[in-house]
Amino acid sequence: MADPQVLRDVLSDDALLVTPEEAAALLRVGRTTVYALMKAGDLRPVHIGRSCRLPRSELNRYIDSLTSSRSEQTQHLQLGTDQNGARGSVHTLPSGH
Template structure:
């Protein structure tokens, strides 16, 4: 069985369509367009065509890896900023 991601990289295309980039990143096409709009991914425009370089995808993934907080045991945290959530459950602000 062939893997679409490997097929894309096998020919080493310099630029990928947003759809191809989505398959490589294993996200939806809409997510890639949202990342482009937010400025997280920088496209290459050739005429009216929008493409993403392999180097840009690698840069984005490395940026994500650098931002991911890790716990002392090396695992990534799955939640952030929820330190007081359980306190609110046990001690509601209205005193009940």
């Protein structure tokens, strides 16, 4: 991995594109997780030649999608409905599971 000071300098910049390793540091996840998110289509990289980069705007979009889907799930649980609005029972696991 790159020198920590160099990585810190890159992350403190307002670089438009970051490497998957830099994205992992920004998201506080492992490099493998970033590559898995790209493979699953959750993160959409750009390719310049053979280089793979992630726009910072893409990282923000991904984070926003996580927070919006989380709030939607919370709303459905509070209402006792599924994502299609159908009423149903909400099941919870006993504590300790």
